[in-house]
Amino acid sequence: xxxxxxxxxxxxxxxxxxxxxxxxxxxxxxxxxxxxxxxxxxxxxxxxxxxxxxxxxxxxxxxxxxxxxxxxxxxxxxxxxxxxxxxxxxxxxxxxxxxxxxxxxxxxxxxxxxxxxxxxxxxxxxxxxxxxxxxxxxxxxxxxxxxxxxxxxxxxxxxxxxxxxxxxxxxxxxxxxxxxxxxxxxxxxxxxxxxxxxxxxxxxxxxxxxxxxxxxxxxxxxxxxxxxxxxxxxxxxxxxxxxxxxxxxxxxxxxxxxxxxxxxxxxxxxxxxxxxxxxxxxxxxxxxxx
Amino acid sequence: xxxxxxxxxxxxxxxxxxxxxxxxxxxxxxxxxxxxxxxxxxxxxxxxxxxxxxxxxxxxxxxxxxxxxxxxxxxxxxxxxxxxxxxxxxxxxxxxxxxxxxxxxxxxxxxxxxxxxxxxxxxxxxxxxxxxxxxxxxxxxxxxxxxxxxxxxxxxxxxxxxxxxxxxxxxxxxxxxxxxxxxxxxxxxxxxxxxxxxxxxxxxxxxxxxxxxxxxxxxxxxxxxxxxxxxxxxxxxxxxxxxxxxxxxxxxxxxxxxxxxxxxxxxxxxxxxxxxxxx
Numbered sequence: 001x002x003x004x005x006x007x008x009x010x011x012x013x014x015x016x017x018x019x020x021x022x023x024x025x026x027x028x029x030x031x032x033x034x035x036x037x038x039x040x041x042x043x044x045x046x047x048x049x050x051x052x053x054x055x056x057x058x059x060x061x062x063x064x065x066x067x068x069x070x071x072x073x074x075x076x077x078x079x080x081x082x083x084x085x086x087x088x089x090x091x092x093x094x095x096x097x098x099x100x101x102x103x104x105x106x107x108x109x110x111x112x113x114x115x116x117x118x119x120x121x122x123x124x125x126x127x128x129x130x131x132x133x134x135x136x137x138x139x140x141x142x143x144x145x146x147x148x149x150x151x152x153x154x155x156x157x158x159x160x161x162x163x164x165x166x167x168x169x170x171x172x173x174x175x176x177x178x179x180x181x182x183x184x185x186x187x188x189x190x191x192x193x194x195x196x197x198x199x200x201x202x203x204x205x206x207x208x209x210x211x212x213x214x215x216x217x218x219x220x221x222x223x224x225x226x227x228x229x230x231x232x233x234x235x236x237x238x239x240x241x242x243x244x245x246x247x248x249x250x251x252x253x254x255x256x257x258x259x260x261x262x263x264x265x266x267x268x269x270x271x272x273x274x275x276x277x278x279x280x281x282x283x284x285x286x287x288x289x290x
Numbered sequence: 291x292x293x294x295x296x297x298x299x300x301x302x303x304x305x306x307x308x309x310x311x312x313x314x315x316x317x318x319x320x321x322x323x324x325x326x327x328x329x330x331x332x333x334x335x336x337x338x339x340x341x342x343x344x345x346x347x348x349x350x351x352x353x354x355x356x357x358x359x360x361x362x363x364x365x366x367x368x369x370x371x372x373x374x375x376x377x378x379x380x381x382x383x384x385x386x387x388x389x390x391x392x393x394x395x396x397x398x399x400x401x402x403x404x405x406x407x408x409x410x411x412x413x414x415x416x417x418x419x420x421x422x423x424x425x426x427x428x429x430x431x432x433x434x435x436x437x438x439x440x441x442x443x444x445x446x447x448x449x450x451x452x453x454x455x456x457x458x459x460x461x462x463x464x465x466x467x468x469x470x471x472x473x474x475x476x477x478x479x480x481x482x483x484x485x486x487x488x489x490x491x492x493x494x495x496x497x498x499x500x501x502x503x504x505x506x507x508x509x510x511x512x513x514x515x516x517x518x519x520x521x522x523x524x525x526x527x528x529x530x531x532x533x534x535x536x537x538x539x540x541x542x543x544x545x546x547x548x549x550x551x552x553x554x555x556x557x558x559x560x561x562x563x564x565x566x567x568x569x
Contacts, residue, residue: 031563079563082397086560107399118390120313122320131316134309135398137302164320180394 019096021188021220022058022081026090027051029076050076052244053090060095060187063214063221064249065235067228067268069276073244074224075114078192081222082112094188108136111186115193117173121166125151125176128165129183136184143183150179154209171202178209182217189213191223195230210234226276228264238264242272306400310408311415314378318416329420336366336428339491357522359432363425364518365490371421371448372455372481372510378413379459380477382406384466393565402556403549406463410456418448438524446527447516450537454509457544458484464555467564484510509540 029051034044051073058064068074079085081092083103092099094106119128126147133143151161154175165173174194181189191210195203207230213219214234225231231238232252239249248255248271252264259270268276318325343358382405386392395405429436462480465473487501488494488510494502505511516533519525527534559565 079393082393084393084397084560084565085563086557104399104401107397110397112394112397114393116390118394120317120320120389120391123313123316127313127316131309131313132394132398134312135306135395135400137305137399139305 019060020057020093021060021062022056022092022094022222024054024056024077024081024090024092026053026055027077027080027087027092028053028089029073029080029085030088049244051080054241054244054246055090056239056246056249058220058222060220061218062237063223063235064237064239065223065225065231066239066241066246067226067231067264067276068224068241069226069272069274072241074241075192076244077241078112078114078190078222078224081188081190082110083107109186110188110190111181111184112190112192113174113177113181113194115196117165117170117177119165119173119176122164124162124164125156125168125179126161128176129180132180133183138184146183147179150183151176154179154182155205169202171198171205174198174202174206175209178206182213185217187219189219189221191221191225193225194223195225195227207234228268228276232264240268240271242274247271302399303401303404306398307404307408307411309400310405311412314409314412314416329423332370332420332424333427336363336370336424337431339363339366340428340432342491356435360429360434360436360522361518362491363428363432363434364521365514367421367425367428368448368510368514368517369481369485369490370424371417372485373478374417374420375410375413375452375455376459376462376477376481378416379406379409379456379463380466380474382409382463384474387466387470387565396556396565402553406460406549406552407456409463410452410459413459414449414452414456417452418445421448436521439521440524440526441521443520443526443530444517447513447520447530447533447537450534450541451509451513453541454537454544457541457546457548458509460545460548461551464552467555467559470564484508487511489514506536507540509537509544512536512540 028049030047030049032045033048034046054073054077056064066074066077076085080087081094081099083099083106087100094109097105097109099106119125129147129151130140130143133147134140138146148158148161152158156172156175156179160168160172165176168176178194194210195206198206210221210223211234214221221234223231223235236251237249238252238255240247240255248258250258255264255267256262259267261267261270265276268274340359340362343353343355343362346353346358347355383392386395458480459477462477465476467473469476487497487504488508489497489505490510494505494511494515497505512533516525516530516537519530519533
């Protein structure tokens with residue numbers, strides 16, 4: 001079990017009960033991209049939709065997985081909810097706070113783990129976690145007590161906690177990334193492909209920890225992934241995001257029933273006409289965050 | 291009387307400000323060998339300037355070598371100090387983009403003014419320590435005599451001038467957000483442009499009229515003039531008030547302007563998705 005301080009610390013300024021954890025209505029985001037002409041020259045920049053009117057609601061404590069190919073708009077959705085992007089239309093609220101108007105309040109409620117662990121690589125795990133927690137108002141006294149506990153919980157070896165991050169394996173770095181997100185006790189946890197690129201053992205450990213968070217931590221989880229098994233085993237509901245549009249969001253069993261598919265993979269193919277592993281439009285090529 | 295909610299927010303922001311300084315201190319420690327290398331480079335750079343005084347004498351010029359050496363040393367040290375302040379502020383964005391941490395910093399509930407001011411405070415503290423060490427080392431190397439020097443007055447001047455430098459640094463810090471590839475270089479361009487009009491190694495009076503006019507709005511002009519008066523002639527704070535009040539005025543204007551420019555750049559970056567890691 002996580003220590004109570006790690007579980008009950010969320011700084012929700014309003015009563016959370018009865019308010020949807022996440023409410024996204026007709027959310028739209030466009031980016032400019034410069035298309036290549038057939039002769040290889042670049043044409044004028046045009047607007048391309050990364051999200052096309054996405055709507056979804058998540059209840060407190062729920063885990064929702066969003067499945068999509070590379071370039072489908074998963075990360076754009078996560079970045080919008082993280083206040084890292086501005087929208088071009090629609091609305092998004094987190095526990096009643098408008099993401100684009102009350103960004104400060106939203107930031108106190110949300111944290112994120114992305115596919116890249118993203119740390120100051122010369123600094124140690126303890127140093128990276130320490131300064132990051134300070135940005136959330138946690139004093140040195142608090143972090144001296146909590147960082148060893150949370151590192152222990154994610155299975156990070158104590159003897160490596162002073163080593164520079166660049167000397168750690170990708171799996172270990174991702175555990176520190178999970179620790180960083182949980183240290184601030186977010187009530188909404190945004191997981192953007194947290195296991196992509198991990199070896200099978202590390203992947204299993206990270207998934208086990210996410211499963212533990214679900215049962216012990218008062219968190220709502222939005223998990224973006226292109227791992228079908230991960231989505232099915234961790235999420236209450238699964239959504240399929242394709243080319244910026246959320247085609248469907250339902251329980252895994254309902255999805256299979258709806259598309260008359262024996263597996264989630266088959267349901268995804270039936271919904272999109274594509275295999276999940278197929279590359280969508282390349283992000284860099286589109287100039288869009290997928 | 292501060293309301294409990296406001297007191298809690300203030301406490302959190304102050305802890306966050308401490309976090310910004312703490313993180314930069316960790317980086318200085320972790321890159322200690324690079325710090326020594328850069329210190330040697332700064333010292334060598336300063337020497338190339340300061341030797342000019344001896345060169346003038348050696349080629350037949352009739353100058354007070356001790357005084358000219360000190361004038362050049364002050365110019366070179368302020369140049370390197372300004373370079374450190376601008377570099378650290380520009381790294382607010384540039385280094386974090388390279389490490390990939392920028393999105394985590396920008397989604398934290400740390401207000402942007404507190405974030406930038408934290409970077410500025412660290413830059414000033416670190417810059418003053420490094421500038422003081424370079425100054426002392428080069429002065430000892432040349433055996434300079436500064437019998438009248440009022441170092442406290444010089445420190446007050448550089449402290450007040452640093453408010454303006456932080457404000458201008460905030461404006462340059464936004465450039466890597468707008469141009470991830472080349473934006474960092476603008477920090478150096480800003481530093482060079484500011485010092486060329488501010489009399490870094492010569493009196494402002496030798497400049498063409500239009501440059502003299504620009505010098506009036508440069509905080510470095512007043513910082514250099516005041517610090518030289520304090521170190522060469524022992525001028526106290528009251529004697530350099532004519533340089534202090536313009537610095538206060540420029541400082542009061544530059545911080546809100548710097549924050550506004552950064553906020554606009556951040557908005558642009560969020561609109562166009564430019565916070566994402568590059569490299």
